[in-house]
Amino acid sequence: MRKVICTNFDLCTGCAICQLICSEMRSGGTNPRLALLKIANQGLVHRPVVCAQCQNAFCLKVCPNEAIYRNKHNGAVIIDQEKCNGCGLCAEACPIDMILLDKQKNTARKCDLCGGEPLCVKYCPTGALELVVIPGGENNE
């Protein structure tokens, strides 16, 4: 079983509540720039950008410290904060820029689906973010 966040740009109002709750819980205070998801402005729409929890995750492949692993229960790609030394190779490798480097703590951080129940999805007032559960399937790594 895999869980992924599905984004619906047509429903996104750009309110950034997803980013506010993410930063509040994961960075200790609100600020969309500290959130582990983004909202891109494209023409007439806001397009939420979230970690795809890739099945072929570049971040996981490039980590020299084996600090990135996959949660067996929900498929989330997770950074072990104990092992991470903040080298930044994962951030460099991520094609959709979903890894945040915390310069103060010298670690990399990324979306871990809040352990399987993402708060961004729970707080989204319009359904622009949805949690999708995909049954079965073995992971590639």
Place this chain on the structure above:
Amino acid sequence: MNSGYTGKFLYVNLSSGESRELTVPQWFKNAFVGGKGFGLKLLYDLVPPKCDPLGAENILMFMTGPLTGTLAPSMRACVVTKSPLTGTLLDSYFGGSFGHEIKYCGYDGLIITGKAAAPVYLWIDDGHLEIRPARNLWGKDTLETNHLIKENLKDDSIKVASIGPAGEKLVYFALVSCEYNRQAGRGGAGAVMGSKNLKAVALRGRQPVKVRHQKEFLAAVELAYHDLKNSPDIRNLMQTGTASSVPFANENGVLPRRNYFDGTFDNNLEISDFGQNRDMWLRNEACTGCPVHCSKVGYIRSGRYRGTVSDIVEYESAAMLGSNLEIGNTKAVIHLAHLCDLLGLDSMSTGGVIGFAMEAAEKKSLPEMKASGYEIKFGNIQAAEALIKAIAHREGTLGNLLADGVHRAAVKIGSPNEQIAVHIKGLETPAWGPRGAPGIALSLMTADRGGCHQRGMPLGEELGGLPWKGHTVDRLAVKGKAEIVIHHQNYLAALDTFVKCDFGTFGISPRTYVKLYRTCTGHDLEMEDEAWLQNLGAKIWNLGRLYNLREGLEPAQDTLPHRFRQPLPSGPCKGHRFTRNDIDSMREEYYYLRGWTKDGIPTEELLHALHLARGKTFSI
């Protein structure tokens, strides 16, 4: 200690180029809370008495509240300065994301004084300030300026507040356009910015806003969401924004038509949510942290204005540029409102000024009867467009005349035009012609920034059937309205320190607001919630009154324009008007209940009770 505040103001003197961070003292936070409270106290303490609003010594402030930038829903920020239009206090509120970003940059507010030698913009990157040249931006419209700055700084996540040509040309009702296309609209804050040669302020902040008690605060946020979800008014706003107020005002006979001559408009549905949804809207848009999404975004698909991308035309603009000018063409009204946004004009005052010009032209007393070759008359879209452009650029006799606002324009061209100049204390009135609604009239008469719709209009009690203290309100009664108006004025002034959005107040209860404030700041209140809000609001309101009196406000200005003393010719309020006696007795009752003298001056006892007498002073 975390408290929602950052604890710092950024002070910038554009004359000397000096800048520094100022500590926000605890007494200041406890007594004045934020937003309107901070702004008015600083205006009183820092701006020299009787200073020229467009002089270097006036101060332009962008103020946040403790809840701005947190998860508390429907929070905004405000611009506070001395208004060139009224010569008294101005607090102008804006949504969007610019206010939040001030906090993320590490500041509770920006205090800007002086005047730059040449056009500049401020670039604030976290705690680092740069005063950058803005010659290439001068003359550009508000949104083009926004885009050019982002291009220049190579980051489209930067938040920008900018002025358009109207602000540069010191049009007395120029606005500040805040990220993104959210206006600090009223009273001419854009002209103050222009007078400082300040084209824009650009922000990028990476600092988190931290609340005192996270768990309790998040519970209060849940409660606020719950309040909003269960409010029929909020549900309505989510569907249609304020545009559906057009038919509501029309049915109540308070929708301005022909420079407020009448109170109903046959084509009202065309300029309401009905027409706008059909011709433009595609999706919902929200300000940062707000689940209400009262704005709608889309584009015009066909016809003369094809390709125009715009936000909702909210009620005030739809009425002032639509029915008030007798323009019932949906796309034209969208176009005119968008033009005001781009050029940096307050669409409300612009509608008032053009309505005045159209009526004066009808009476053959305008210096010119045509604008760019188009005959100035009600219903003429091309004339309205030509006037908007002329005003924004202060072009020609009419552009210059009308750019000073309806009051000054009427005085200049002389009697009897003052009788058709619809303003209170110099501020063009909002789109609520109050004949047949005395409580609304009283709130307009006594609003602290001049004719304003955001200062306690008892719309619910007077037009919506809401009870007051358990009883239905007699809509037409003149007596008994002051108590309701004062309650609302105090309540809103208190929430303007947080800084709330008006629409949030339709859903979020007073107790929930106080819960958000307490858990965010950790400030222990010695009073019951609603009493504390009333007391705080009364303090802020009286501080504003003291400032206005100091700047020369005359109590006789707490009145209604001549137009509202004439009977309405048709509609459900046909025949209604305000007599001198009505106005005098409402004012008298209001002053008495405010604890003011017969001359409208707060008494010593009142100032003592509100801790405004011999209070501490903020100095730089």
